[in-house]
Structure formats: structure tokens, C-alpha cells
Amino acid sequence: MCYQCQQSPCQCIDEPCNNCGDTPCSCDTGDDDGETGKPEKIFITLTDGKVRQIQHMKSVLFMGADGEMLTAKQFVEQLFGDLPRFFGNEDELREIWSNPSTREKLLADLHEAGYDDEKLDSMKDIIDAKDSDVYDLLAFVAYARDTHTRTERVSKAKPLISREFTYKQVEFIEFILDKYIEDGVQELAAKKMRSLVELKYNTISDAAAEFGSPAAIRDTFIGFQRHLYE
Numbered sequence: 001m002c003y004q005c006q007q008s009p010c011q012c013i014d015e016p017c018n019n020c021g022d023t024p025c026s027c028d029t030g031d032d033d034g035e036t037g038k039p040e041k042i043f044i045t046l047t048d049g050k051v052r053q054i055q056h057m058k059s060v061l062f063m064g065a066d067g068e069m070l071t072a073k074q075f076v077e078q079l080f081g082d083l084p085r086f087f088g089n090e091d092e093l094r095e096i097w098s099n100p101s102t103r104e105k106l107l108a109d110l111h112e113a114g115y116d117d118e119k120l121d122s123m124k125d126i127i128d129a130k131d132s133d134v135y136d137l138l139a140f141v142a143y144a145r146d147t148h149t150r151t152e153r154v155s156k157a158k159p160l161i162s163r164e165f166t167y168k169q170v171e172f173i174e175f176i177l178d179k180y181i182e183d184g185v186q187e188l189a190a191k192k193m194r195s196l197v198e199l200k201y202n203t204i205s206d207a208a209a210e211f212g213s214p215a216a217i218r219d220t221f222i223g224f225q226r227h228l229y230e
Contacts, residue, residue, distance in 0.1 A: 044073050046080045050144035054126050062119060072126045076141055079123070082113060083142045090143050097135045098226035100190040107134075133185050135229060150181045157227040164227075168210050169220045175200050176221070180228075193221050
């Protein structure tokens with residue numbers, strides 16, 4: 001059903017739709033198992049008074065903390081209610097997420113609370129942010145922030161990285177960023193550093209010869225990440 005005229009098919013012909021801005025309206029008019037084959041977009045207002053748009057797919061259900069099966073809308077509402085347990089504001093979320101150690105601790109705490117990688121990835125699909133970072137999902141649910149793809153984050157961060165790091169460091173960072181775009185934030189985890197170094201330089205010793213010391217490699221790996229979330 002169209003959110004502007006409440007008709008299916010849409011009857012918005014003469015003026016832009018308030019929802020999608022198109023003339024005629026291009027809002028989805030069917031649901032996920034109906035006329036269009038596309039998920040229905042729905043709007044939910046959480047207790048902060050802000051509206052989030054998500055994709056409503058009847059076939060997708062999530063298991064809540066108490067084992068009850070939840071719709072996407074219910075799961076977003078539950079996640080919104082739980083997130084203040086893990087960070088107090090957006091600046092704190094950004095600070096936590098910018099460092100591999102604190103980010104892994106947050107992810108572990110989320111997993112323990114019932115928000116594992118599979119659920120978080122599924123939620124990215126629900127908010128139409130499949131190619132975004134999990135950070136975008138958390139900021140969207142908690143603070144109604146716009147999402148950005150990983151490619152967009154990298155494009156914005158590269159000028160800052162180029163100004164702060166040497167040519168050799170930037171070469172390594174860009175190698176990591178390509179992996180991040182392709183596979184997600186798990187490529188930025190501290191446990192991935194050794195395998196990425198060996199993939200790029202063959203051995204830690206070879207990399208240390210380029211950077212000056214193993215500590216310099218680690219400082220580079222950790223140091224650039226904050227620019228992705230500024």
C-alpha cells in the first residue's frame with residue numbers, strides 16, 4: 001500500500017509523494033510475498049520520538065532474548081531499548097568502535113546479550129544497509145543516523161589518512177581498506193593483523209623492515225581506524 005494515498009496500486013499522479021518524493025509515487029505497493037516481490041517499507045517511531053524506516057519482511061523473524069520470535073519491527077524496538085546498556089551517547093559509541101580492542105569487547109557484549117553476528121548482519125538487510133558497517137546499524141537504531149556504505153567511509157577517510165601517515169604506511173592501510181570494503185569490519189579486528197601483514201609482506205620480519213619495528217606495524221593498524229568513523 002502507498003503511504004501517501006493509502007491505495008494499492010498507488011493513485012498519486014499529480015503531485016510528489018510525501019514519502020518517496022516521486023511523481024507518480026514509486027513507493028512499494030505490495031508486501032514481501034505479494035504484488036511487487038519487494039519488501040514493504042514501514043516507518044517506526046521509537047521512544048526518542050525519531051522515525052526509522054525499515055524493510056518489513058514477513059518471512060524474516062528474529063529470536064529475542066527470552067526465546068520469543070520477533071518481527072523486524074519488534075527486534076529493532078528491543079535493540080533500541082538495550083543499546084544504552086553498552087554506550088551512553090554517540091560520541092562514546094564512536095570512540096569504542098574506532099579502536100579494535102574496545103570494539104571487540106562491545107561486539108562480545110552484544111553477542112552475550114543475544115545480538116550475534118548473524119542477527120546483526122540480518123538487521124543490516126532490514127535497514128537496507130547491507131554494504132554498511134555494523135557501526136552504521138548501531139548508530140541508526142540508537143540515534144536515527146543515516147547509514148553509509150563501507151566504500152563511502154573509505155573514500156571519506158583516505159584524504160585524512162594520506163595526510164597523517166607515510167607513503168609506506170598508506171600502502172598497507174589501503175590494502176587493509178580493500179579487505180574491509182569486501183568483507184566487513186571483521187577485517188579490522190586485532191586478531192586479523194598478523195594474517196593481513198603476512199598476506200601483504202609474506203612475513204612479519206619483512207613488514208618490520210618496511211615499518212621499522214613490529215610496534216610501528218601495530219600502531220599503524222590501530223591508528224588509522226578512527227578516521228573511518230569521524
